[in-house]
Amino acid sequence: xKFLCINCDRQMVFEERQLPGDGTLAAAFRCPECGRCVxxxxxxxxxxxxxxxxxxxxxxTVPAQPMETVRGMxxxxxxxxxxxxxxxxxxxxxxxxxxAQERLARVPGFVxxxxxxxxxxxxxxxxxxxxxxxVMDAARSELGLEGM
Amino acid sequence: MALNIRxxxxxxxxxxxxxxxxxxxxxxxxxxxxxxxxxxxxxxxxKGGVGKSYVTAHLARALGRSGRGVGVLDADxxxxxxxxxxxxxxxxxxxxxxxxxxAVEAAAGADGVKCISMxxxxxxxxxLAFRGPDSESFVWRGALEAAVLREFLADVAWGALDxxxxxxxxxxxxxAELAELLPAPPAALIVTIPTxxxxxxxxRALRAALERxxxxxxxxxxxxGGPFAGSAADDLAxxxxxxxxARIPWHPTPDTWxxxxxxxx
Numbered sequence: 001x002k003f004l005c006i007n008c009d010r011q012m013v014f015e016e017r018q019l020p021g022d023g024t025l026a027a028a029f030r031c032p033e034c035g036r037c038v039x040x041x042x043x044x045x046x047x048x049x050x051x052x053x054x055x056x057x058x059x060x061t062v063p064a065q066p067m068e069t070v071r072g073m074x075x076x077x078x079x080x081x082x083x084x085x086x087x088x089x090x091x092x093x094x095x096x097x098x099x100a101q102e103r104l105a106r107v108p109g110f111v112x113x114x115x116x117x118x119x120x121x122x123x124x125x126x127x128x129x130x131x132x133x134x135v136m137d138a139a140r141s142e143l144g145l146e147g148m
Numbered sequence: 149m150a151l152n153i154r155x156x157x158x159x160x161x162x163x164x165x166x167x168x169x170x171x172x173x174x175x176x177x178x179x180x181x182x183x184x185x186x187x188x189x190x191x192x193x194x195k196g197g198v199g200k201s202y203v204t205a206h207l208a209r210a211l212g213r214s215g216r217g218v219g220v221l222d223a224d225x226x227x228x229x230x231x232x233x234x235x236x237x238x239x240x241x242x243x244x245x246x247x248x249x250x251a252v253e254a255a256a257g258a259d260g261v262k263c264i265s266m267x268x269x270x271x272x273x274x275x276l277a278f279r280g281p282d283s284e285s286f287v288w289r290g291a292l293e294a295a296v297l298r299e300f301l302a303d304v305a306w307g308a309l310d311x312x313x314x315x316x317x318x319x320x321x322x323x324a325e326l327a328e329l330l331p332a333p334p335a336a337l338i339v340t341i342p343t344x345x346x347x348x349x350x351x352r353a354l355r356a357a358l359e360r361x362x363x364x365x366x367x368x369x370x371x372x373g374g375p376f377a378g379s380a381a382d383d384l385a386x387x388x389x390x391x392x393x394a395r396i397p398w399h400p401t402p403d404t405w406x407x408x409x410x411x412x413x
Contacts, residue, residue, distance in 0.1 A: 069296060
């Protein structure tokens with residue numbers, strides 16, 4: 001799927017992805033020539049189909065995690081179905097504020113370990129020493145974790 | 149006046165979503181994992197209740213006892229039974245699956261057989277249910293089940309195996325997904341019971357598998373010598389020019405399974 005700015009005859013470039021609610025997936029594109037911005041809005045069924053394929057609109061920003069679909073989409077999974085590799089949580093890993101830990105605890109157990117690892121990797125990659133709810137918001141937006 | 153609109157391929161600036169490349173990366177992940185597996189064997193039957201899972205588990209155990217590296221992928225996502233048949237809880241199947249950066253560890257079953265199954269991941273007694281809109285879930289559920297199958301192939305640390313047996317649910321759809329995901333169509337091991345009704349259903353499934361490029365290893369006739377009468381295995385073997393690999397009696401012995409394992413090479 002590509003978008004063409006007909007006035008400028010230029011391919012529009014992906015700007016950002018949002019989940020504004022009601023199962024809508026919004027992908028915004030901007031014309032590099034005139035700056036005009038358009039957004040494609042998918043209905044919940046179309047959003048679900050994209051999620052079912054395991055692809056990310058706007059591209060992947062983190063490597064695929066093992067069992068990503070199983071952990072992200074199954075709602076009847078055991079809370080303790082997976083235990084994450086502890087090696088990556090030790091050493092000079094980022095600290096978690098109490099508020100961030102509280103928010104992480106609200107993530108379903110089936111996927112919590114994987115989500116924690118993704119946030120940890122994000123913090124390390126950005127040189128962030130402490131994970132706060134603000135950092136989590138930034139990571140969610142930047143990494144496309146809206147569904148997790 | 150008609151607008152002058154170029155084609156998709158005419159637009160050559162980088163596509164950040166790169167959805168085709170993302171799908172390609174998923175397929176490469178499967179191919180990379182399966183590169184260490186010598187034989188992928190789909191255990192199939194068009195019919196439910198003929199004992200596919202039972203045959204799969206005992207064949208896997210016999211192969212394991214003979215020194216082969218064996219894994220079982222339970223592709224019956226909605227009625228998973230393989231861990232129980234492999235006695236996987238005794239081998240650590242009930243605990244959480246250790247998840248590393250690139251793969252989840254398989255459960256250890258009897259006779260060294262590795263396995264993965266939704267039974268290891270779902271809450272007790274709960275069906276496989278996905279997050280998504282309630283209405284018209286038939287539109288997307290199939291895609292999600294295929295994605296789970298893909299992750300069972302690609303995201304489990306199978307290691308080097310001589311055989312990966314894939315226990316399929318009744319019907320032909322899961323076989324089609326499997327053949328689509330693998331770098332090459334799998335071999336097919338056909339399970340039937342002696343009845344003509346079973347032969348009818350199995351015939352359709354086998355034909356569908358062959359049309360998708362499968363190589364049929366042969367037929368296993370299960371539940372022989374009991375109340376089910378007929379010659380399904382012989383009929384199918386003659387019709388498709390494939391061997392009858394084993395006739396499994398009501399009370400098979402380890403030798404029964406060893407014989408079948410020996411026929412697979």
